[in-house]
Amino acid sequence: MIISSNISKKYGQTEVLNIESLDIPKGQSFGLVGNNGAGKTTYFNILLDLIRPTTGHIKNNNIIVNESEEWKSFTGSFIDESFLIGYLTPEEYFYFIGDLRGMNTADVDTYLQQFNELFNDEIIGKKKYLRDLSKGNQKKAGIVAAMMGNPSVVVLDEPFANLDPTTQIRLKQLLKTLTDDHDVTLLVSSHDLNHVTEVCERIVVLDKGLVVKDIETSSQTLQELESYFAI
Amino acid sequence: MILHFLKLEWKQYFRSSYWGKGIALKILMAFFALYFIVSFLSLGIFGYYYMKKEFPEQDPLQIVNSYLVFAILGDLIFRYLMQKLPIMNIKPMLILPIKKQALVHFVLGKSAFSFFNFMSLFFYIPFSVVLIKEGYDIVSVLGWFFSMLFIIQATNFLNFLINKNNIAFWIIATLTAGLIALQSFEFFDITIYSQRIFDSVVASPYLASIPLVLAITLYYFNFKLLKDKVYLDDAVSQKVEEATSVDLSWADRLGDAAPFIKNDIRLIWRNKRTKTVFLMSFLFLLYGLIFYTNPIYAEKMPAFLIFASLFVTGGFALNYGQFIPAWDSAHYKMLMSQNIRYRKFLESKWFLMVAMTAILYFLSIPYIYFGFDIFLMITAGAVFNIGFNSLFLLYAGSFNRKRIDLDKGGFSNMQGTSATQFLIILPIMGIPMLLFYIFDKFIGFNAGIIAIALVGVLGILFKNYFMTLIEKKYIKDKYAMIHAFDQKS
Numbered sequence: 001m002i003i004s005s006n007i008s009k010k011y012g013q014t015e016v017l018n019i020e021s022l023d024i025p026k027g028q029s030f031g032l033v034g035n036n037g038a039g040k041t042t043y044f045n046i047l048l049d050l051i052r053p054t055t056g057h058i059k060n061n062n063i064i065v066n067e068s069e070e071w072k073s074f075t076g077s078f079i080d081e082s083f084l085i086g087y088l089t090p091e092e093y094f095y096f097i098g099d100l101r102g103m104n105t106a107d108v109d110t111y112l113q114q115f116n117e118l119f120n121d122e123i124i125g126k127k128k129y130l131r132d133l134s135k136g137n138q139k140k141a142g143i144v145a146a147m148m149g150n151p152s153v154v155v156l157d158e159p160f161a162n163l164d165p166t167t168q169i170r171l172k173q174l175l176k177t178l179t180d181d182h183d184v185t186l187l188v189s190s191h192d193l194n195h196v197t198e199v200c201e202r203i204v205v206l207d208k209g210l211v212v213k214d215i216e217t218s219s220q221t222l223q224e225l226e227s228y229f230a231i
Numbered sequence: 232m233i234l235h236f237l238k239l240e241w242k243q244y245f246r247s248s249y250w251g252k253g254i255a256l257k258i259l260m261a262f263f264a265l266y267f268i269v270s271f272l273s274l275g276i277f278g279y280y281y282m283k284k285e286f287p288e289q290d291p292l293q294i295v296n297s298y299l300v301f302a303i304l305g306d307l308i309f310r311y312l313m314q315k316l317p318i319m320n321i322k323p324m325l326i327l328p329i330k331k332q333a334l335v336h337f338v339l340g341k342s343a344f345s346f347f348n349f350m351s352l353f354f355y356i357p358f359s360v361v362l363i364k365e366g367y368d369i370v371s372v373l374g375w376f377f378s379m380l381f382i383i384q385a386t387n388f389l390n391f392l393i394n395k396n397n398i399a400f401w402i403i404a405t406l407t408a409g410l411i412a413l414q415s416f417e418f419f420d421i422t423i424y425s426q427r428i429f430d431s432v433v434a435s436p437y438l439a440s441i442p443l444v445l446a447i448t449l450y451y452f453n454f455k456l457l458k459d460k461v462y463l464d465d466a467v468s469q470k471v472e473e474a475t476s477v478d479l480s481w482a483d484r485l486g487d488a489a490p491f492i493k494n495d496i497r498l499i500w501r502n503k504r505t506k507t508v509f510l511m512s513f514l515f516l517l518y519g520l521i522f523y524t525n526p527i528y529a530e531k532m533p534a535f536l537i538f539a540s541l542f543v544t545g546g547f548a549l550n551y552g553q554f555i556p557a558w559d560s561a562h563y564k565m566l567m568s569q570n571i572r573y574r575k576f577l578e579s580k581w582f583l584m585v586a587m588t589a590i591l592y593f594l595s596i597p598y599i600y601f602g603f604d605i606f607l608m609i610t611a612g613a614v615f616n617i618g619f620n621s622l623f624l625l626y627a628g629s630f631n632r633k634r635i636d637l638d639k640g641g642f643s644n645m646q647g648t649s650a651t652q653f654l655i656i657l658p659i660m661g662i663p664m665l666l667f668y669i670f671d672k673f674i675g676f677n678a679g680i681i682a683i684a685l686v687g688v689l690g691i692l693f694k695n696y697f698m699t700l701i702e703k704k705y706i707k708d709k710y711a712m713i714h715a716f717d718q719k720s
Binding site: 011045048049050051052069072073077078079082083084085087088092096097099100101129 | 235239242243246322323325326327328329330331462463464465
């Protein structure tokens with residue numbers, strides 16, 4: 001589904017990302033871990049055509065992302081709060097995105113129903129603008145919006161950060177069900193090794209822009225990752 | 232798609248933090264807006280008749296035409312300084328299924344309707360109406376008017392092209408200054424050519440198509456340029472300012488308050504709004520020119536010369552001082568949780584105000600040109616600013632309860648303004664004006680000057696006593712301030 005070939009990104013002399021090849025098959029739940037500056041967000045930004053790679057390209061469902069914009073219609077994503085439209089209420093934001101993804105108001109309402117628990121009465125009907133919500137609630141809104149309109153690729157950068165424990169557990173559940181029937185390709189980055197091993201079937205470790213580990217998740221994975229990062 | 236964008240624009244406008252302000256501020260801002268609109272409108276409506284009366288042998292339209300070149304250059308310089316393409320607005324759209332081309336068209340199209348493009352229309356429209364009413368050929372006037380409209384749009388898009396380039400700005404600024412200089416020394420008169428060009432538009436209205444083509448071409452260039460730059464590390468990037476560290480070790484000699492003074496200097500220099508206050512204080516230095524050159528004040532209202540004299544040296548103290556300690560509101564809690572003495576925090580602010588007033592006083596020496604009396608007034612004003620106003624502003628600051636976010640812009644930012652700011656004007660301006668008025672009237676000029684200076688000297692002599700009072704007041708109000716500065720508007 002997502003094929004990266006010879007991707008690199010240089011700012012001046014410093015290379016922040018260099019991935020020779022990385023294939024993520026359709027339906028895989030894929031986790032990206034690494035310390036700060038490892039290149040996780042850079043990789044996602046290139047995948048979403050938010051920055052241009054210095055060399056190479058990424059294909060999303062056979063579409064080269066920086067040449068055509070067709071991939072946008074089946075890719076949902078959330079990077080950080082600056083990608084929310086701060087002066088909209090969450091409802092307006094959902095209707096707006098829904099509209100872009102071919103959902104009418106009723107569709108959006110039905111879609112949002114399933115998140116009542118996750119939202120915990122703090123997002124819908126609160127008469128607050130997105131910019132005035134707490135970081136955690138902003139994140140929830142962004143993640144829920146990213147999954148609207150049945151995208152076949154979902155990209156989430158650090159979805160667990162800033163969330164309260166209950167929501168973290170619910171989100172894990174949500175992501176697992178999302179990828180249950182292997183229709184949706186899920187890409188997640190995280191600093192939380194626990195969560196990411198629970199959610200993802202495959203984990204890639206980046207360090208200073210290079211792929212240093214590519215693991216099929218098993219019962220030993222968490223331990224392996226912990227010992228890797230313990231140094 | 233267009234409808235979506237329009238709806239978003241609507242919401243963005245009415246939900247911007249502008250509208251969350253208090254009613255007094257809204258009225259004040261509406262008043263300023265109205266003032267500009269009315270002045271442009273009346274210029275447009277009555278300008279024609281005024282010129283007709285003053286220069287009966289000349290055609291008002293031709294007079295306007297001859298100066299249009301300066302209007303256009305001035306517009307370009309003004310835009311360069313003030314107008315930026317609001318490209319960050321499209322960041323949230325980047326990850327949505329919207330074509331980048333549509334986003335670029337949206338941003339550019341939107342800019343065609345910006346405030347900057349409407350301002351001068353308040354002059355051009357009524358002026359054109361008057362022209363038609365006065366019997367000018369309708370087609371000619373319309374041709375002329377549309378040329379203006381298209382030139383405004385062309386300037387709009389030209390500005391975005393050159394905006395990133397400082398060299399382009401200096402070229403235009405030098406060109407404008409050069410043309411003005413050449414004209415005033417009568418070497419070369421650009422207005423003749425300006426008049427010829429725009430007269431020919433009046434003569435053959437179809438020439439309005441030239442600026443139209445120009446505007447469209449410039450739009451296209453912008454589009455071409457931006458289209459390939461809609462990336463987070465390119466056009467849609469938040470400019471991260473490179474941190475510049477200046478060696479402030481000289482401040483260490485200033486005693487216990489030194490760490491705070493160093494911090495305050497960094498605060499002023501590294502934030503837009505405080506930097507504006509700092510730079511504006513040098514502009515206030517020129518404030519006296521308006522008053523001292525007008526004989527009316529010297530003859531009839533000398534108290535207003537005192538008003539000007541206070542501003543000449545007090546620009547910084549007044550503008551910076553009135554928002555103490557709200558400048559530190561974002562980290563006020565942190566400051567209060569540290570092992571510091573309030574006194575040092577206040578001393579540092581006091582030192583800054585006094586030091587800047589002294590510097591501005593030094594720079595005001597050339598005002599001797601306007602006579603020794605004027606310079607005496609400035610001296611008395613400086614002493615008053617140092618002795619009385621600096622302490623009074625510190626005291627008044629303890630009534631500040633409005634948070635200021637330093638990362639917000641400098642111009643026309645009224646955050647942190649409350650009734651306090653309006654009330655403190657009375658003593659800091661009123662007392663010296665009143666003192667001078669009374670002593671000048673009943674005893675004489677020198678007595679008026681001495682009275683003002685004396686209040687300042689008393690302030691300096693009893694500084695420690697007053698500082699203790701102020702410190703007590705701050706400590707008493709500490710929790711109220713912490714609470715208030717926590718409230719984001």
